[in-house]
Amino acid sequence: MALDLEEQENLANLKSFWARYGNYIIGVITVALLVYSGMSAWKWYQRDQAADAGKLYETLINSISKNEKDKTYLAAEDLQNKYGGTSYAAMGSLVAAKVAMDSNDATKAQSYLKWTANQASDDSFxxxxxxRLLGILIDQGTEASLKEADQLLKEKAVKGFEPLWIERRGDWYLVQTKIPEARTEYLKAMKAMQSDRAFPEDARGLLKVKIDAVGGM
Known part of the structure; x- marks a missing residue:
């Protein structure tokens, strides 16, 4: 069917517009599709990663029940290397650190704790x-370990954990028999805990024991 003059003019304008902007439009659409498909692929990858990491974490837990420490450590390290961005990697390293400490291997425990402290994607972990790392370093009580603990304590505490951070500073003073300084920090920690209902009563109870030991409230 023949086109009338108006239709011919519209078609000509469309051809002219497409000639000028067609490549740009195709480029924008292509980028949009790539972004969408990339996001979908990333979500799928994350789900896939979490599923695989969960299976490996289950292997780690099973190895503990069988008292197979080497398998526990291997699973923890595989989680770090292959699935370091998942929460399972942080949980696995914390569990492996506990196993190492129960086996009197403070060096190995510290290595897992340091990885988690530096690499965990979740602030709570x-x-x-x-x-936990501060507890080990302070308990060791050597010049080197106390220096390392001091450096760590100078860092900003993770939000929500400030009272425990202050309490650890008190522990740091206490192990050096700096009683007045320890008491000051413990009292500051108790004040912070009392203003935050998120802390369980057990935490306050333990801190109260420490305060009593250095002179009381």
Missing amino acids: RALAQL
């Missing part, structure tokens, strides 16, 4: 690893 990172804070827990830092606090």
